[in-house]
Each structure stands twice: as C-alpha cells, then as structure tokens.
Amino acid sequence: MILHILFVLVFSYLFVRFKDRKLYKLSRQLNNDLFTIPFIGHLYLFIGTAEDRMKLVIYFGRKALNNGGLCALWLGTKLFTVVADPVTFEYLSKTCLEKDDLTNVAQPLLGNGTIFAPVSIWRPRRKIVASHFGLARLNSFVDIFSQQSQVMIKILKNLEGKGAKSVYNFFKVYSMDSVCETVLGVKVCAQNESNHPFPKAFEENCEIFLKKGLKPYIYSTPFYKLTSSYRTFVENNEIIRDFVKKIIKSKREEHENKKETDITDIDEGINNHKPQTFLDTMIKTPGNENLFSDEELLEESIVLLIGATDTSATAAALIAMMLSRYPDVQDKVYNELQKVFNDSDRPVTAKDLTQLHYLEAVIKETLRLYPPGPVTIRKVDKDVTIPSGLTLVKGSSFLFHMWAINRNPQYWGQDADEFKPERFIDGAPVHPAAFSTFSFGPRNCIGYKYAFLSMKTVIANLLRNFELLPAEASDIYTINGKCLEKEKPLRLKFEVMVRDVSDFSVRLESRVKGHQVIQI
DSSP: OHHHHHHHHHHHHHHHHHHTHHHHHHHHHTTOOSOOBTTTBTGGGGOSOHHHHHHHHHHHHHHHHTTTTEEEEEETTEEEEEEOOHHHHHHHHHHOOOBOGGGGGGHHHHTTOTTTOOHHHHHHHHHHHHTTOOHHHHHTTHHHHHHHHHHHHHHHGGGTTSOOEEOHHHHHHHHHHHHIIIIIOOOOOGGGTOOOHHHHHHHHHHHHHHHHHHOHHHHTSGGGGGSHHHHHHHHHHHHHHHHHHHHHHHHHHHHHHHTOOSHHHHHHHHHTTOOOOHHHHHHSOTTOTTSSOHHHHHHHHHHHHHHHHHHHHHHHHHHHHHHHHOHHHHHHHHHHHHHHHTTOOOOOOHHHHHTOHHHHHHHHHHHHHSOSSOEEEEEOOSOEEOTTSOEEOBTBEEEEEHHHHTTOHHHHOTTTTSOOTTHHHHOOOSSTTSSOTTOOSTTSOTTHHHHHHHHHHHHHHHHHHEEEEESSGGGOOEETTEESSOOOOOOEEEESEEEETTOSEEEEEEOOTTOOOOOO
C-alpha cells in the first residue's frame, strides 16, 4: 500500500515537472538555489509568526537585489518571479495588467471593483473613476481632512503624558470619518465612538479579508463556508452593502430632483466650498446618466473606502513613529509648520499644504522605507521578454517587491536603508519607478494624491499640538544629525499590509507654544 502511494506521488511529481518544464527552466535561470519541496515549493518557509513572515518578505527582496533584481519563489506549484529592479518593474507594470488569481479571495468583499478587477472590467471603469481625481476636487476635501483631524486631536489630548500609546486606531477612525464624508457624503462619527453599525462591520470584514489573503488555501475551500468567520463576513457584508446602497439610492433621487446635468452645476460645489463627493460626481457625470449601475457604484465606493482607510491609517502611523525616533527631523517639520501657521490654531487649508515641502519629503521617505503594502502580484498571461532578455513564461506570475525596489542601492545609493528625507528635497529618484510605494503604470494607486493630502493634513495638525516621542527612550536615533546608536529598523509583521509589532506606539507630549525651534 505504501509503495503504491509512493508510486502515485512520484509519478504525479514527474508528470508535473514535465508539464511545467518551462516554469522549471525559468526557475533555474533565476538562480533559484533555495530548497523546494515537491508540491509545496517554498511555502514551508512561511511557517511562523507574522513577524517571521515579514522577515521572509524582506529576505526574498534582498535575494532579488543580490541576484540582479530578480529571483524565484515557488508557492506550491505556482512560480513567481520576484522583481526588485525598477526597469523590469516599469516594463511589466505596463505589459502585464491582469491581477493574479490569488487576489480572487477579495472578490466577495470588493466584487469587480477596479483594484482587483479583470482588465476587461478595470479598463473602462478606471477611465471614469480617474476623471474624478482632479486636483481641484481633491483640494476641496482638505477642509474635511482638517475638521476630522481636529476631532482626532481633541481625543488625543486625553493621552498627553500618559506613556506609550498606540496611535493606529486613532488614525484609522480619522480615515474612516474622512473617507465616508468625501466618498459617500455622510458622517458616521466613528471617532466619537458612534454606535453606527457600518464602521464595526467594515473593520471586521477588512480583518477577515486580510486573513483570507494570507491563507487562500484555507479560506478558499468549500469548508470555509461552514465556519463562524464566514457567517460573520456574510452578515457584515450585508450591513456594508445595504448602508452604501441606501446612500446611492438617496443620491440618485436627489440628483433627479435637482436635474443637475450641466458641468457648471457639478463644479458649483467646489466654487462655493461645498465639496462634491466622489459618489455625487460619479452619478452626475455629464451626458452619462446611467454610466455606472448601482452595483458598479457600490463596488467602486467600497474599493475607495478600503483603499483610503486602512492603508492611509497604516501610512500615517508609520510616519508618526519615524518622527518620534528622529527628533531632528521632527524639529525641522515643526519649524516649517511654524513658518506657515506660527502659533495659531487656524484650520489647515489646501494652500497651506503646498508650502509644506519638508513634511512631504518626510512622508515620501517614510513610505519609501516602509510601504504599507510591500508586495503585489500579477499573472503572466503570455510569454514576455523583459529588458534583460529573460523570457517570463505564460502560466507563471510575478511579485512586485516594492519594499526592495524602494531600497535598490543602484538607484538610491549605498545608504538606501537609511532614513533621509532630504533625498526628496534634493531631487527625484534616478528612475521614475524607483519609488514604487503606490505601484506604477496604468494600474497604479489611483488615490495616491488623495492619500497625500489626507496624511499631510493630519500629520501637520498632530505636530502643531504634540511632540512625538518613541515608546522607549532608547529608540531615539539621532539628534541634530548626530547618530546616538546604530540605526535599527522598525520591528514589523506582515499581514497583507505592514504592521508594527508594538502596534504603532508613541508617547505624546503637549507642544509649548512660542518656544524657539531650530533653523533648517
């Protein structure tokens, strides 16, 4: 019996090797020297904690960097080419647009929303959605970002001088309130511990989505539907969809009553400082009354809600942590804020944000070193010869390793792992795809400008009111540019997005108004 089983396994393995011989040839060309287990590949390496998983993500990025920008990764019998070279990244991001099948785990949550949709659905929708991300419209949202961040500041006042506290949840509910108001046009008041069911259902389903993304081999099986996690997901999904559907119905009725079909009427809200939400403008697109069905509006609204909530909150929390660890950088940012605001408590405006060049450099440098989504995957749907001359074969996939691309010493120098915001003051990176936090090419992050305005606003208001200190005093790295100890990276874990092991903890101390700051 045992011999029969072994015979079947050996025969199956040899058959797979023959059927996928092109994949194995590509793997050898990528100098794959890591031990692979038949039918398992490198999955055995991913056993361990979320922090171990992050270390492994970094390891494969380093391996690709040391191998000319590419290396092989086998997840089961599926071959991924890990890409850490900006030139290859740029080429593939414009050539291979289909998302990998592993992203199908998001379908129950997002439907055919543009983030993971097939190209046939993504392409026409992207054109429409992108038209609503003009700078004038985004600038009209700054007042909302400012108001919601002030709500957050009032809540954080209760944490002054009380030791290390996690700031992630505060950023998350700030982002939730901001995105609901700018995308849907409703106030859910998540920051004030609202009993509204939508934020709770939304948060729980995002957590379930993250778990599914990490273990698709468990959560994509028929048995998953028998679990309590699945039942919770279905119940929450109904709450989320019903909530957004009611808003869509209300907006359509409002539009019908007002008959606002002229572009002048659409832009009137901006001119009168009454921001038109994304949902408003997608419904009121001139000459295209029924361009998006209610289901399509629902899917795109949920995509925007997810993209602008969890990702932005993670990014803002990472920025706060880096500022706490680099007091000289924090002082320079505060000095810049003083030049714009002095000691006033007036709201932040869109014009103010254009003057905060050093703060923007700090945000970019943080996101260069610590992209919230360190990797993304796509499929190779046809044989593709990349600039190096290597051919990626149909049936394989590739993994864009944004973490490694952002730290490629060929483009960022031998100090690529060091935190130096001045990089973005001195000039743009040598290659346009070398800064890849928001991806690159036609399927890049459509909301990156929105995210920057939101992050600049909330961090500006945070530093106007608080001095940020690290959770542990020993975590301070530099003062006035002088290194106190060898710089150590943040302790992170990987849960589809980057998370801090200490849950993004910092200490908050009240700012002393009118004190002298250093000169940049």
